[in-house]
Amino acid sequence: MSPSRQLSKVVVVGTGVAGTMAAQTLRAEGYDGELTIVGGERHAPYHRPALSKKLLTGEVHRAGIDMAPQSALEAHALRGATAVGVDMASRIVRVRDVGQDRSLPFDGLVIASGAVVRQWPVGPVPDGVMTLRTVDDCLAIRSKLGRRKRVVVIGGGFIGVEVAASLRSMGLKVTLLSRTDALLQSALGEEMGRYWTDLHRRHGVDVRCGVEVDGFVGTRHVKAVRLSDGSKVKADLVLIGLGVEPATDWLQGSGIKVDRGVVCDATGAAQGATDVVAAGDVARWWHPLYEQHLRIEHWDQASRQGITAARNLLVGPAKAQEYDAVPYFWSDQYDTKLQLLGVPTDYDSVEVIEGSTSSGGFVAAYERAGRTAAVLSTIPGRVNDYRSEIAQRAAFPPHFHAGQPAASSSR
Template sequence: MSEQNLVVVGASLAGLRAAEAARKAGFTGSVTLVGAEEHLPYDRPPLSKAYLDPAPTPPDTTFRAREVFDDAGIDLHLGTVATRLDPGEKVIHTSHGSLPYDIAVIATGSSARMLPGTAAMSGVLTLRTLDDAVTVRTALDNRARTVVVGAGFIGSEVASGARKRGLDVTVVEALPVPLVRAIGTDMGRACADLHRRNGVDLRCGVGVEKVLGNGHVEAVQLSDGSTLEADLVVVGVGADPATEWLATSGITLDRGVVCDETMATSLPGVYAAGDVARWHNPLFDAFMRLEHWTSAAEQGALAVRNALDPQAAKPYSTVPYFWSDWYDTRIQFVGVPEADEIRTVTGHLDDGQFVALYRRGDRVVGALALDHQTHIMKYRALIAKSASWEQALDYARTRQHKDAALDAGR
């Protein structure tokens, strides 16, 4: 391949996979990987899961040793913030100088939302980075009085980490039912029951009025007039795509960097991947922006391959997949939650162990499993094949018969 400059902005999973895929594809030009954090690229999902477990030593989440990057000829620019993209000059400006590019992959991810007026208050933080995780873990080790704002997946995993230490924890959720947008009302109630069964004080339909403290958090005042004493407040109220640095670039932005089905942006030679990308998913004929490990990894690798050979570009078509660990329960979801019907096909909601299917029209479009890890990937395959609702129900019935036979033989 011709000697060109590839610049990947964002040194998390999508960016790492893009840089590595370029070398695997035989790209011999320069590869520069720009990361805002000082740390080597690391895995984020464990930060709110295994990293918060009360083990003596947290797991090492680093993806690769520095020598691996050196051996692959990947030039790391860590602690370097991208500030502007100039498509006319084909230059990416950063806090440490300018980088010319022939091909660029934008993988800057997303930024967690904070509560207004808390930026300068210690003890109030999101859980997005390794430094965040270190701070949260230390606070939990010190038996901090913990309040979690937002009963989504990150917040719920933090609550789980606190309860594993026997700590009291209150989870505050503004919506009447958690996770409505992600999995639907009835399934959200079932997940809420997991908190209550594990001793969490879950307060739904109430917001945060004010965070109180003199330099360090001391309490959280809620919209119902109650006040919660706190040494640690972890905010898990969503994230926004990190696109501010692209505002003057002319690139099309709409709730993320807009991409076609090949992950190409509106700028020649510029592709995007991971949390920051909002791309057209041909399987559902819809634009999506996913904050999922699997899609970030896949998009990063495909984006750079398409960038290197646009004439042979392939679309990125996927069934979204994510998982979360709460207490002793593995929650897995595949597909999309917008549905005409949600039906439990295995187990029972009250037991906290079940599989539910999501129907839109005559097609199965989603599946949620709590502690049924062996089921979920089959449903993902059915969704990928655009299987009908009846085909999914037939599989569910077959699976039930097999499971019953296994139970009878024990």
């Protein structure tokens, strides 16, 4: 297949799964012009989900998380380079590369700059207070684990609970602090979040919900975490999991619309620009099914968006196709696989429709305005049997449809 219009200089900003899949798709779809890939890390592209799981525990080695080599793409890869601006009038991306400023001309641009981890918001922190976003972060944490027996994890979202599960499986003493009333509450709601709260407690994690962290004790190295009620939690190592923010600072003044991410239509086209698409953690795409802009920080979404954005960039807006796939996500914690199909945000009710939370194997469905918005399951693969119910906005509760196509198995 060859592109239906001629582009000669395409720049991809970002080397995560969205940027990598976009670059691979450009070549696979017949683009034979200049291709430049800009990545802030010096590493070749790698699979980020393993950082909080198997790479952290040592179950896989560093080389085991690399994506396919980019050398086959015939692309100019700038590693350790940062996009610092874009001028749409002159069609140039400004890049800082090893302390030098460069200008990269383009007639097609893929924005896949991802997200940056939220740091502790109140001033500097002592040594031993760390975040996990990159492979270097993961290896730095691993290097300290042998000497650190008491770990405090701050944050009850997915990164926090996955890190807590991994560290607990390694035999470490783990305290998990969350300001919400249940773990994963912002993603799954309090009802379903309580299941994962109990799961972590059953595995020996000291879970404390509804607490606020005030700061840290220790001048050179952290000794404890201080809570807002004045109490302290002893710690040899603290891992902060407060989420991420889309990496959009470099787009200021470009005319590209940014509102909690790069605002895109359903084809991935960035608003406020032409011949510019965005994908992955940085992008807020209009989703036809949910009739709102969604920014979803999951592997499957980033991969599919990267492919779709690249194809649509090549064919142009007149032939671009909307992306309306039902979002899919998974998370392994201990011996439990969480699988979520759909978007449960702003749901009206949630109901267990198969099994029971007490047995550990269950399916729960989320309802919004009388329709099925999402399905959550701990039974591997079962969410796929409800895919058509979600895609067709079926009445709630949904009906079981066995044998539907499987979703991707990676996050």
